[in-house]
Amino acid sequence: MNTEYREVITRAMEYGGILDAMLALQEKDGYLTGEAVEALGKAFNMFPSQVYDTATFYSMLKFEPQSITEILICRGAPCHVAGSVEVIVAIEKEIGIKIGEKTEDGRYSFDYTECLGQCQAAPAVLVNGKLHTNVTPEGITVLLRKGGPEE
Amino acid sequence: MEMINININGKVFSVDAESTILEAATANGIHIPTLCTIKGIDSRASCRICVVEVKGERVFQPACATKVRKGMEVDTDTLAIRKSRKTTLELLLSRHAVDCHHCLRIGNSRCDDLDPAFCEMCFFCECVKDGCCELQALAREYKVDVLPYPHENIDQKVDKSTGSIIRNSNKCVKCRRCVDVCNDIQTVHNLSIINRGSNTKIVPEMDKNMKDSPCVQCGRCVDVCPTGALFVEEHTDEVLFYTHNYGIETAALVSSNTLKKLAELFRMETPVMEAELVVAGLRKIGVDYVYTDEVVNQLSAKDGEKALLKALETEKETVIITDSYAAEKFVKQNFAKLAPKLVTYDSPQRIFSKYMKQNFAGDQNHNTSDFRLIAVTEGGENAADAYENKSVDFVIPARELYSIFIRTGVNPKKRQPLKPDSIVVSPKELPATVFFAPVEWSMEKDIKQTEFVLSGNRIKAAIATNLGQVGVLLEEVQNGNSPYRVIRINA
Ligand code: SF4
Ligand code: SF4
Ligand code: FES
Ligand code: FES
Numbered sequence: 001m002n003t004e005y006r007e008v009i010t011r012a013m014e015y016g017g018i019l020d021a022m023l024a025l026q027e028k029d030g031y032l033t034g035e036a037v038e039a040l041g042k043a044f045n046m047f048p049s050q051v052y053d054t055a056t057f058y059s060m061l062k063f064e065p066q067s068i069t070e071i072l073i074c075r076g077a078p079c080h081v082a083g084s085v086e087v088i089v090a091i092e093k094e095i096g097i098k099i100g101e102k103t104e105d106g107r108y109s110f111d112y113t114e115c116l117g118q119c120q121a122a123p124a125v126l127v128n129g130k131l132h133t134n135v136t137p138e139g140i141t142v143l144l145r146k147g148g149p150e151e
Numbered sequence: 152m153e154m155i156n157i158n159i160n161g162k163v164f165s166v167d168a169e170s171t172i173l174e175a176a177t178a179n180g181i182h183i184p185t186l187c188t189i190k191g192i193d194s195r196a197s198c199r200i201c202v203v204e205v206k207g208e209r210v211f212q213p214a215c216a217t218k219v220r221k222g223m224e225v226d227t228d229t230l231a232i233r234k235s236r237k238t239t240l241e242l243l244l245s246r247h248a249v250d251c252h253h254c255l256r257i258g259n260s261r262c263d264d265l266d267p268a269f270c271e272m273c274f275f276c277e278c279v280k281d282g283c284c285e286l287q288a289l290a291r292e293y294k295v296d297v298l299p300y301p302h303e304n305i306d307q308k309v310d311k312s313t314g315s316i317i318r319n320s321n322k323c324v325k326c327r328r329c330v331d332v333c334n335d336i337q338t339v340h341n342l343s344i345i346n347r348g349s350n351t352k353i354v355p356e357m358d359k360n361m362k363d364s365p366c367v368q369c370g371r372c373v374d375v376c377p378t379g380a381l382f383v384e385e386h387t388d389e390v391l392f393y394t395h396n397y398g399i400e401t402a403a404l405v406s407s408n409t410l411k412k413l414a415e416l417f418r419m420e421t422p423v424m425e426a427e428l429v430v431a432g433l434r435k436i437g438v439d440y441v442y443t444d445e446v447v448n449q450l451s452a453k454d455g456e457k458a459l460l461k462a463l464e465t466e467k468e469t470v471i472i473t474d475s476y477a478a479e480k481f482v483k484q485n486f487a488k489l490a491p492k493l494v495t496y497d498s499p500q501r502i503f504s505k506y507m508k509q510n511f512a513g514d515q516n517h518n519t520s521d522f523r524l525i526a527v528t529e530g531g532e533n534a535a536d537a538y539e540n541k542s543v544d545f546v547i548p549a550r551e552l553y554s555i556f557i558r559t560g561v562n563p564k565k566r567q568p569l570k571p572d573s574i575v576v577s578p579k580e581l582p583a584t585v586f587f588a589p590v591e592w593s594m595e596k597d598i599k600q601t602e603f604v605l606s607g608n609r610i611k612a613a614i615a616t617n618l619g620q621v622g623v624l625l626e627e628v629q630n631g632n633s634p635y636r637v638i639r640i641n642a
Contacts, residue, residue, distance in 0.1 A: 048340075049334075052357045056345035056346045
């Protein structure tokens with residue numbers, strides 16, 4: 001296990017820093033496992049507590065297995081001005097949980113993310129990593145009804 | 152030291168050019184309230200209680216982290232500043248479980264019949280007035296008597312997993328003191344800050360519970376926490392139960408490391424409380440035998456000396472020696488290769504325990520199972536040793552003893568001093584070399600070097616007074632370039 005982590009980290013270190021390595025490890029397991037954090041600590045000469053501290057700064061990094069459909073909405077000011085609040089309300093209504101929560105069956109999770117760099121086409125939403133821009137409350141409802149990740 | 156002139160509150164003062172506004176003001180008797188900064192660690196300026204107005208600056212500046220400049224004009228106590236500090240406190244308190252009358256930082260808990268809903272913010276009430284909580288003292292100073300913001304995030308689970316160092320995150324104000332001590336001074340690198348913004352939390356490594364974390368239970372984070380978020384497990388109810396119980400005998404050891412804190416808590420003029428007064432107080436609450444620590448300290452030193460003599464015969468390289476629970480754990484965790492070399496001897500608390508269990512019980516025909524041992528001492532590691540190794544039954548730090556006294560209405564200041572019971576040892580046992588005399592924990596980076604003579608040999612030694620120093624010293628040993636024959640460690 002540990003060697004696998006080391007390989008992923010070594011590859012990531014060729015093109016980037018610790019954040020790239022974290023993303024690569026997340027790609028592998030779906031989230032950052034405890035051993036992954038420890039392996040990162042060794043590779044970057046940091047204490048596990050420091051690695052974890054750094055990682056938790058980014059909402060795109062996860063520390064537990066994720067739900068099937070993950071919806072992330074941008075919390076940036078331009079998205080807010082463009083009406084992200086209405087979109088949030090629509091999503092909450094559709095999937096029946098509040099932002100920051102997970103459905104009990106584990107099908108959906110819904111949370112904020114930081115600026116997605118799509119301010120020109122705000123509001124922006126990520127559904128399982130796929131970007132949707134100029135999102136409207138109606139649009140997102142239709143999208144979610146059509147059903148999940150593959151969309 | 153270069154001096155410059157600055158203007159504080161309309162008066163000109165000559166101050167050290169390298170100092171912060173806070174240091175300059177304090178040096179000249181001007182009070183600026185603080186919550187997060189501690190002496191010895193660079194300020195992180197995380198609480199914003201110490202804000203002051205600096206002429207020419209757009210916003211208020213944190214006095215603890217702003218360096219003085221020539222000709223600077225500072226106001227420390229304007230209405231606008233007071234309002235800002237008050238708002239900061241109100242915001243902090245909106246994320247703080249304000250159940251002061253149940254908090255260990257409050258001495259007086261003779262209020263079991265109070266209604267918590269009614270007494271939400273009773274900072275002006277007698278029942279909480281004598282606390283030792285920095286947050287509450289500030290709330291009182293700034294007359295925060297209502298909570299204008301809704302309470303949030305105060306239902307996190309209290310982490311009691313270690314049985315000694317307890318974390319109640321609901322009381323944490325994110326001042327960072329504990330994080331800095333655990334990382335920068337102790338170099339254990341357990342506590343850290345995770346998330347950001349209003350979700351910021353202090354957690355043990357990777358959000359584990361304390362028991363599974365690398366925490367070594369040194370308790371230094373407890374010592375610096377300004378609130379009731381970190382504390383040593385309390386035993387008030389047990390202690391009072393056993394001291395009031397006729398079938399069970401209790402014996403207490405009063406360590407001199409608590410006397411300074413006790414004097415502070417009881418607002419005494421003297422720098423330390425007389426041990427005889429503590430003895431009198433403990434007798435009054437029903438402790439049957441009370442000892443002070445001179446003899447056990449000596450016996451512990453003697454034990455150290457014997458262990459050292461033995462080790463010097465076999466160990467050709469540096470001897471690493473300690474009586475500290477946390478240091479032992481730290482070495483095992485971080486220097487696994489050196490761990491087998493580590494020489495341990497009995498701490499005063501363990502000596503006390505052994506003495507009571509062997510000699511005392513035997514001599515006076517007592518049954519040890521009907522005995523309860525209490526150590527009145529500072530330091531989380533003693534509590535951890537009690538919990539893990541059962542050296543004594545209960546460790547009571549100064550703060551808890553204070554609250555026990557207040558709760559039972561015993562005021563040691565007003566009592567007739569009483570002589571402690573004596574521990575009888577053969578004079579052969581004593582005295583031991585001063586090398587093993589008690590040392591205080593410090594935040595110093597500089598390591599104390601010393602030389603002493605033991606059975607005719609001059610020995611070059613170092614005494615580490617915090618775990619960061621231990622790290623440096625043992626690194627040298629590991630690399631084979633330690634200049635010392637003996638390293639004594641204190642956590
Ligand atoms: S007791 Fe010591 S090691 Fe444990 S968290 Fe506190 S400072 Fe760190
Ligand atoms: S636990 Fe105490 S010392 Fe640590 S950040 Fe919270 S209030 Fe400060
Ligand atoms: S603010 Fe939403 S994409 Fe930038
Ligand atoms: S004491 Fe200065 S910001 Fe906290």
